[in-house]
């Protein structure tokens with residue numbers, strides 16, 4: 001690396017269009033003759049459909065067509081598949097009810113689409129949707145996750161409403177650990193259900209061209225190639241080469257825009273069927289009902305320790321909610337993205353985890369920022385903190401005693417992962433210092449004098465990112481390899497177009513990736529343009545999720561850039577009339593090693609396209625190189641978060657008075673962007689801990705269906721975060737990066753809750769720590785003290 | 788259908804729209820100014836914030852018909868002569884945006900806030916922005932941007 005751009009706080013190239021209102025999101029696109037779609041949705045959590053009457057709707061002015069679930073069935077469209085096969089402990093395959101594009105016979109969650117109205121105007125579509133009559137016969141829904149397995153059976157092919165009963169680890173060894181334990185800490189907790197709430201609602205615009213028989217689908221996706229693959233290979237809407245999927249500017253995803261949903265599928269199908277261009281944009285209430293929700297676990301666990309506080313064994317039993325259908329990656333979240341992380345940063349020798357995933361009559365649940373890893377971290381870090389309290393050891397000290405030492409890498413955990421590198425003490429030490437941990441008791445006393453209960457909580461998290469080594473992913477059940485593609489296309493004048501299969505929906509790839517490639521080639525960042533998000537422009541790509549873009553997509557670009565450098569050496573050798581081995585690249589100049597003669601990168605680029613005499617045998621014209629990078633292992637970002645809260649005992653309001661996050665993301669290309677990712681993740685994690693929760697009532701109605709009822713974090717919920725970094729570069733990818741997108745949301749919830757529980761004198765409550773819950777806990781802790 | 792006359796980002800415009808059309812629909816679909824966004828249906832996210840006769844309003848919450856004869860500034864009208872407004876510049880320099888979807892509304896709210904408040908502490912900015920939701924940034928850099936943008940606006944005035 002030439003080193004002049006990597007590590008710099010370069011301002012984002014993409015900002016100009018966003019701050020001047022020139023961003024181009026899906027709903028911004030308008031076409032001449034475009035029509036509008038509006039979905040008719042189930043008002044019940046579970047009901048049989050006895051019939052449709054679309055006649056009134058069709059009579060309305062400007063209405064073009066009404067397509068129902070019956071039309072979907074008649075056209076033989078496949079269901080929406082789940083891309084990750086999980087096997088139960090007994091070896092049987094997970095049970096997967098058919099997920100129809102639009103329901104024809106039975107609806108299984110509130111808001112499930114049953115019909116699509118297409119009209120000349122948005123208003124006409126919306127008004128006509130009200131007139132589509134669906135004859136429902138209401139059925140008793142299953143809503144509660146903990147008792148879902150005992151509830152009425154929802155699908156004939158799914159006994160006990162159970163998708164799978166999965167297990168990981170050595171149960172016998174774990175039981176032995178418990179048998180020899182000096183102390184066992186038990187915990188029961190829930191991981192609250194969340195609604196992702198990217199501020200741009202999902203949207204799609206499907207345009208069919210009968211002249212070319214091609215559908216162009218603009219949609220709010222984190223992975224447009226995956227959309228194309230599923231819509232063509234599985235749902236069979238069109239041949240793959242006749243569907244182009246474009247994810248233009250996308251206004252946040254957080255996981256919720258990974259998945260293939262009914263709406264864009266129905267739109268693509270309808271556009272071809274009707275020969276129209278059709279647009280649909282979700283209203284926020286539709287987002288609440290139908291964006292895949294996150295988390296929703298109920299867990300019991302126990303941690304066995306010896307008399308010195310060394311962890312001996314950890315046993316976990318979790319029930320996870322899948323919602324009504326298996327969303328695209330749903331099955332992997334509470335299994336391979338959860339159970340595998342239960343070692344945390346510790347040497348716990350024996351771990352056994354069982355996960356039962358169940359169906360309920362609620363919106364599908366899938367990956368949401370962190371996906372499985374926040375659930376694992378929340379459990380591990382809550383129980384470790386509780387254990388420290390029970391054996392009377394400082395929580396930082398207990399963690400330190402059990403850390404995997406920095407000289408113990410690579411480290412094989414008992415739950416399938418091999419951590420490549422880390423230095424957990426370094427992050428802990430730095431965080432303790434930044435948080436002035438030593439002097440906390442003084443602050444507690446001072447707060448008490450003001451009538452406030454002050455508490456402090458730690459969380460030492462680890463996550464597995466850089467999804468994923470294809471071979472490992474395949475062995476674990478993934479339907480696709482999880483490599484990434486990249487192309488570095490050098491233009492004749494020496495500027496560079498970079499194409500990546502990663503997708504940016506806020507992460508700033510247009511800057512980070514340009515920085516990476518410009519650095520490697522010795523160019524100005526202005527000379528590098530990043531292109532992403534269009535199946536018509538790129539070969540294939542797996543998209544952005546799981547903090548994978550830089551570690552996997554960036555590595556692909558790094559390899560492609562190396563190939564460009566290599567080919568440049570050959571061209572330089574040709575021009576300088578010497579051997580390739582006699583040419584060195586000192587970005588941006590090619591040098592002859594045994595003379596002073598040089599060629600600039602620009603000269604090589606120009607020659608690559610205009611030169612006339614190419615030796616026929618081993619050198620072709622042109623300077624553009626591709627790479628498909630398949631990672632060798634996951635990456636393991638880790639760090640320590642420390643939260644300090646003050647509770648007002650009279651109101652139960654919890655204020656975050658200090659939040660410190662120290663993270664090890666490996667090599668950092670742009671610290672400004674990385675810190676921004678941390679801030680955003682922290683806000684979502686703290687939001688989960690204090691504010692957010694999706695609530696369904698017994699009848700399966702969503703009680704928290706708007707911003708009036710679902711508490712979104714606002715600016716005044718947070719102090720300024722104190723963010724610090726440590727660095728152990730990833731050992732197995734060429735960038736050294738580990739990924740930073742999810743860490744904030746993974747590490748912060750247990751830090752906050754440990755602080756709240758600490759302030760409450762050990763009274764445990766579940767997330768979110770709302771004022772009411774905290775106030776009741778204050779009362780019970782006072783009652784305990786009196787008794 | 789109503790005929791509505793507006794002064795939009797310095798240009799005279801007449802639009803014809805239904806009596807129940809919201810201002811944001813007219814801005815996005817008739818004036819084709821798609822920098823003003825829609826993020827909710829309950830007047831809470833602030834993505835649709837514009838300046839109407841000099842005041843920040845949520846354009847999803849007001850009928851276009853109520854705006855006849857008004858002066859409207861949207862995010863597209865904030866930069867003068869291709870030069871970023873100090874608040875736009877500050878959002879860029881402080882990394883106050885990620886996906887950019889809340890950003891136009893944030894910037895329009897922030898400019899209005901600076902116009903109306905003499906002294907703006909970070910705490911005051913945090914509470915004044917309660918009508919604007921951002922899911923990406925964690926707000927920290929937005930607050931920093933508003934502080935810096937306010938200073939830039941003062942400097943420009945003097």
Ligand code: FES
Nearest residue numbers: 826831832833847
């Ligand atoms: S769209 Fe106007 S406040 Fe949300």
Ligand code: FES
Nearest residue numbers: 885886889921923
């Ligand atoms: S930058 Fe994405 S919502 Fe604010």
